[in-house]
Amino acid sequence: MASNPGAKQKPALQSKRYALDDVAAAQEFFHSRGWTDGLPVVPPTPQAVEACLEWVLMPPDQLLGIEPVRQRAITAEKLAVNAVMAGCLPMHFPVVVTAFTAMLQEPFLLHGATASTGGCAILVVVNGPIRQELGMSGTFNALGPSDRATTVIGRAIRLILCNLLDARPGDVDRSTLGHPGKISYCVAEDEEHSPWLPLAEERGIPPQASAVTVLAAGAPRQLMNEWTTRPEEILDTFVAEIRANMRHYSIWPGNYALVVPPQLRAHFERAGWSKADIRRYVAHKARVRRSEWAECGKGAVVGERGEREYAAFTDENDVLVIAAGGPAGGFGAVIPPWYGNKSRAVTMAIGACVDCTV
C-alpha cells in the first residue's frame, strides 16, 4: 500500500511495552508487579489505549496536571492505560480524565487524601447527559455496583492512584482501615427522577453540560426513616448521622454528601423543598458540643472548652445533596468528608480546559 506523505502521523505511545504469551500470562504479570487492585484487569494493548486517546482527542503526552508533592506529571496516555485495565471503554474515558484533572486541583489536596491514615476513597459524582450516553444508573444499588460504566470509572481512579502515585497499601497509601469504596466509588445522579437541580449545576456548571464532582470521602453511612413525611424529621435523621460522625470520627467541618433516594425525595417534593432548603436546614442543625466527646470515650480531649459548639458546615453550600437510589425504601446515606475542609470537593465540566486563556 502506498503511503500518504501528507497524512498526519499519529503521536507514538511512550509507555514501555511487554510481549506476553496470552491474557492469562498478562494477569499474572500485572499482579506480580503490584499493578492491580487484586481483581483481573483488561490487558492494556496499544490499540485499546490509542482508542481512548482518540475518543478524547488528546495526544499521549497531553499533560493533565502535576501532582504537587511528588511533582509527578500526569499524562493522558498513562490515564488511558489504567482506564483500559479497569475495564473502561473509550466512551468512559472522558469521565476518568475529568475526574482525575479535578483531583489534581489544589483545593483537593490529593497527596494528603491518598496518603492519609484516615482511609478515604475518592467519590466521583457524575452529572449531565453523559450519564445516559454511558448507561450509568443512579437508581438500584447506587453507591454499589449499579452498572458497568459506574463500576469501571470508579475503579480506574483507584488504579491510576496506585500506578501513577504509588498509592498502594503500605506504600503511599497509609490507611489504617480502608473501605469498599476504595475498589470503586462512583455514582451518577438520578436527574431524570428528581425535581431538583443536579449537583454540578448547583455548583456552577451550566445546565445540560456533563460534569464530575470529586470528593475525598469516607464510607457511606446508611440510614432509614420510613415513619414520617415531614422534611424536617427526615433531615433530622441525616443530621443525626452527621453528628455521629462528628462525635465518633472527626469534628471538623467539611463537604458532607447526602444521598437521597426517591421514596424520601417524594416527601420533599410534596412539601416544595429544594436542595437549597435542605442545605440550609442541615447546615443549621448539624452541630455538636465538644463536651459530647465525653459520652463516646473521648473525654480526655474535651479540656476546658466543653461548651464550645462545632458546626459540620462553615457554609451551607458545603452540603452536597445527591439524588440517587432505588425507587422503594425510606433509606438514605451520609458520606462524610475525609478530613474536614482541608480537602475540598471539586466540580469540573467534562471537556472543559483548565489552563486555557480566553
Added chain:
Amino acid sequence: MRIEVLDPSHESDVREFKAAPRLASLNGTTVAIMSNGKKGTQPFFDAFERELLEGHGVAKVVRLTKANYSAPAEPELLNEAERWQALIAGVGD
C-alpha cells in the same frame, strides 16, 4: 496468542532525591524539629529536644509546626529551616 501490553506505572518519571550532607557532629549546632502538627508529636518531640540538648551537645533546638498535617510544609517554614544546620521532620498521631 501473544499480546503486547503497556506499562501502567509512572516509569521513568521518578524524581531523584539526594540525601542532605551529613554533619560530622551535632555539637554546638542549631537543629530544627518540624512537627506535622498532630497532638502526639508534642511529648515525643519534647523528649527528643531534651535528648539533643543534653545528650548530643546541640546548642539550640528550634521547633517548627506545619499548619496542615496532610499538606506539604509551607514555603516560609522551609525557608526558615534553611537557616539551621539540621532539620528533623516527624509525624505523630
